[in-house]
Amino acid sequence: MHLFWEHGYEATSLAMLREAMGLTPPQIYNAFTDKETLFRKALTRYHQTEIGFALDALSAPVPTREAIRRLLLGAAEAYSRPGKPGGCLFVSGALATSPQAQAIADELKAYRKASEAAIAGRLAKGKAVGDLPENLSVEGFAKYLAGVMNGMSIQARDGASVEELRVLAQTALAALPAEGQNQVASSKERSHAGSLPRG
Amino acid sequence: MHLFWEHGYEATSLAMLREAMGLTPPQIYNAFTDKETLFRKALTRYHQTEIGFALDALSAPVPTREAIRRLLLGAAEAYSRPGKPGGCLFVSGALATSPQAQAIADELKAYRKASEAAIAGRLAKGKAVGDLPENLSVEGFAKYLAGVMNGMSIQARDGASVEELRVLAQTALAALPAEGQNQVASSKERSHAGSLPRG
DNA sequence: ATTTATTCATAGCGATCGATACGAAACCCG
DNA sequence: CGGGTTTCGTATCGATCGCTATGAATAAAT
Numbered sequence: 001m002h003l004f005w006e007h008g009y010e011a012t013s014l015a016m017l018r019e020a021m022g023l024t025p026p027q028i029y030n031a032f033t034d035k036e037t038l039f040r041k042a043l044t045r046y047h048q049t050e051i052g053f054a055l056d057a058l059s060a061p062v063p064t065r066e067a068i069r070r071l072l073l074g075a076a077e078a079y080s081r082p083g084k085p086g087g088c089l090f091v092s093g094a095l096a097t098s099p100q101a102q103a104i105a106d107e108l109k110a111y112r113k114a115s116e117a118a119i120a121g122r123l124a125k126g127k128a129v130g131d132l133p134e135n136l137s138v139e140g141f142a143k144y145l146a147g148v149m150n151g152m153s154i155q156a157r158d159g160a161s162v163e164e165l166r167v168l169a170q171t172a173l174a175a176l177p178a179e180g181q182n183q184v185a186s187s188k189e190r191s192h193a194g195s196l197p198r199g
Numbered sequence: 200m201h202l203f204w205e206h207g208y209e210a211t212s213l214a215m216l217r218e219a220m221g222l223t224p225p226q227i228y229n230a231f232t233d234k235e236t237l238f239r240k241a242l243t244r245y246h247q248t249e250i251g252f253a254l255d256a257l258s259a260p261v262p263t264r265e266a267i268r269r270l271l272l273g274a275a276e277a278y279s280r281p282g283k284p285g286g287c288l289f290v291s292g293a294l295a296t297s298p299q300a301q302a303i304a305d306e307l308k309a310y311r312k313a314s315e316a317a318i319a320g321r322l323a324k325g326k327a328v329g330d331l332p333e334n335l336s337v338e339g340f341a342k343y344l345a346g347v348m349n350g351m352s353i354q355a356r357d358g359a360s361v362e363e364l365r366v367l368a369q370t371a372l373a374a375l376p377a378e379g380q381n382q383v384a385s386s387k388e389r390s391h392a393g394s395l396p397r398g
Numbered sequence: 399a400t401t402t403a404t405t406c407a408t409a410g411c412g413a414t415c416g417a418t419a420c421g422a423a424a425c426c427c428g
Numbered sequence: 429c430g431g432g433t434t435t436c437g438t439a440t441c442g443a444t445c446g447c448t449a450t451g452a453a454t455a456a457a458t
Contacts, residue, residue, distance in 0.1 A: 399458100400457100400458085401456100401457085401458080402455105402456080402457075402458090403454105403455080403456070403457085404453105404454080404455070404456085405452105405453085405454070405455080406451105406452090406453080406454090407450105407451095407452085407453095408449105408450090408451085408452095409448100409449090409450085409451100410447105410448085410449085410450095411446105411447080411448070411449080412445105412446100412447095412448105413444100413445080413446090414443100414444085414445070414446105415442105415443080415444070415445075416441105416442100416443090416444105417440105417441080417442095418439100418440085418441070418442105419438105419439090419440080419441080420437105420438090420439085420440095421436105421437095421438085421439100422435100422436090422437085422438095423434105423435085423436080423437095424433105424434085424435075424436095425432105425433085425434075425435085426431105426432090426433080426434090427430105427431090427432085427433095428429105428430090428431085428432100
């Protein structure tokens, strides 16, 4: 998992996996069928062990803003854990691939889309309970938050520290509209329907 | 350039380049020395022809907020041009590589760092002329903006449209503190030094 | 104890990688 | 028309890719 995380699917050779796992080629293929299956198992393991913070944050019984705060700060930590590759496997695993690995790239894209959809779901819930203004675009804001997390993944891979990622997360949080009625009050002076509250 | 942009450095084979350019292998090596040199030439060409919007935005004689707005909206267009690969070559070109291509990955990382430094430079200038509050961290905010652009690159690669990227850019702009003195006024009620104006 | 069955590491499979040696065609000059 | 030079495409180089056949070594069974 660490090798795929660090080097991506295609750039991780079976020789590297063999040495890291201390297994012979037939043992690997007996246990994991082939390289693609092994990668998919690494994906599910990554999903279970490394990014539980996301589901925790989105399902916690807290106000929407606090949930998003936990999501972004959780990402700051998860993307810069000492002893682990920087960034997110779902981003680094197969961003640009050869045509032969298109299926892998599509699968990772599906993971990213699912994350964005989960965020959108939480935002919709927040909108329903009045945590977010009526005129806010749930899909647009989810795409912003997912984009920020993807960007944090790149920054982490470029060596950003936990503190730097936390500052980034907090800065991103500033784009979140304030709660409830004090937001709807001055809706007339805004021309872009909530996407530029202070334009 | 398009092939490297779409598939990245390592996943783009000479066979693909050969077919795309209509050249025989010796012609390619006679013209570009080797694959790595060819990629570097593609990088400089990309820098010259595809992302001039960035330098334009950062060097335009406009207020800081407008400069940042042009930067992000320019990225929204540049990352989703019809007929061109989605995202930014500096991000997609070599995010996760094999150890053999580490030099390429480092070079792209340097490009990204340079972009962030250019943003920081513009922010520092904006702070000097009073466009930005005194307590704003130039480096931190530059890292946020660079991160947002990197995230937009991922979103573009995942199929986001120009409009969606524009909304993302405008949302990100909402994190930019308002201008001048009305920002320093309520500095006491903020605990995180400008990174969470509305926390 | 001897034979059978099964595990397992070495060695190598075909394909493809980036890069190049070599022979044929074309061109220029006499 | 012929000789010398240069250009250029084919065919192939060694290395590595993901993957597997095969023979040795071990375990199980009679």
